[in-house]
Amino acid sequence: MQIRQATLEDAEGVAGVLMELVAAGKRRKPATADFALGHYLTPDTRLSVAVAVEGDTILGFQSLKLAAEGNVYDVTPGWGIIGTHIRPSAARRGIGRQLFEATQQAAKAAGITDIDATIGATNDEGLGYYEAMGFRTYERLDGAVRKRFRLP
Numbered sequence: 001m002q003i004r005q006a007t008l009e010d011a012e013g014v015a016g017v018l019m020e021l022v023a024a025g026k027r028r029k030p031a032t033a034d035f036a037l038g039h040y041l042t043p044d045t046r047l048s049v050a051v052a053v054e055g056d057t058i059l060g061f062q063s064l065k066l067a068a069e070g071n072v073y074d075v076t077p078g079w080g081i082i083g084t085h086i087r088p089s090a091a092r093r094g095i096g097r098q099l100f101e102a103t104q105q106a107a108k109a110a111g112i113t114d115i116d117a118t119i120g121a122t123n124d125e126g127l128g129y130y131e132a133m134g135f136r137t138y139e140r141l142d143g144a145v146r147k148r149f150r151l152p
């Protein structure tokens with residue numbers, strides 16, 4: 001398995017990960033290649049989109065965006081905003097852990113000091129994963145938990 005930065009040609013593969021999550025009942029938001037391009041691959045705020053690739057298949061990806069002034073997530077400007085998506089068929093193989101190594105490198109290179117992860121309050125695997133990566137709860141919203149990672 002290879003970890004590398006996503007290119008625009010990965011839009012279909014990234015959408016494939018999202019579609020598998022929808023099929024497993026773990027996602028309700030869009031899962032198309034257009035969504036992957038517009039939301040992850042092309043935004044000006046993109047700092048990193050690390051993909052885990054085996055053969056021709058993207059098994060998972062992790063996005064890191066810069067929280068801009070007035071960002072819709074209401075994250076402190078200058079922080080990173082992280083999102084992680086692994087195919088359920090490839091979960092618990094350490095892919096999320098490897099992706100976070102790549103994301104941390106990108107965050108350091110961009111001079112980011114803090115990363116926000118906003119997770120559904122009932123998403124036990126997401127909460128468990130980010131806690132295991134060193135994120136700690138700093139805010140509770142209606143239906144969501146905000147966790148913060150401080151770069152060493």
Ligand SMILES: CC(C)(COP(=O)(O)OP(=O)(O)OC[C@H]1O[C@@H](n2cnc3c(N)ncnc32)[C@H](O)[C@@H]1OP(=O)(O)O)[C@@H](O)C(=O)NCCC(=O)NCCS
Binds near residue numbers: 090133
């Ligand atoms: C949550 C998710 C990102 C974890 O990715 P992963 O590749 O399976 O994670 P890893 O195998 O690298 O696990 C690393 C550690 O995270 C924790 N973890 C992972 N999955 C977990 C689960 N289902 N329950 C509790 N802890 C979990 C564990 O501590 C694990 O270490 P261990 O396997 O040595 O015990 C993945 O399951 C996923 O994409 N889920 C659907 C989307 C989502 O919820 N994303 C996160 C919120 S936006």
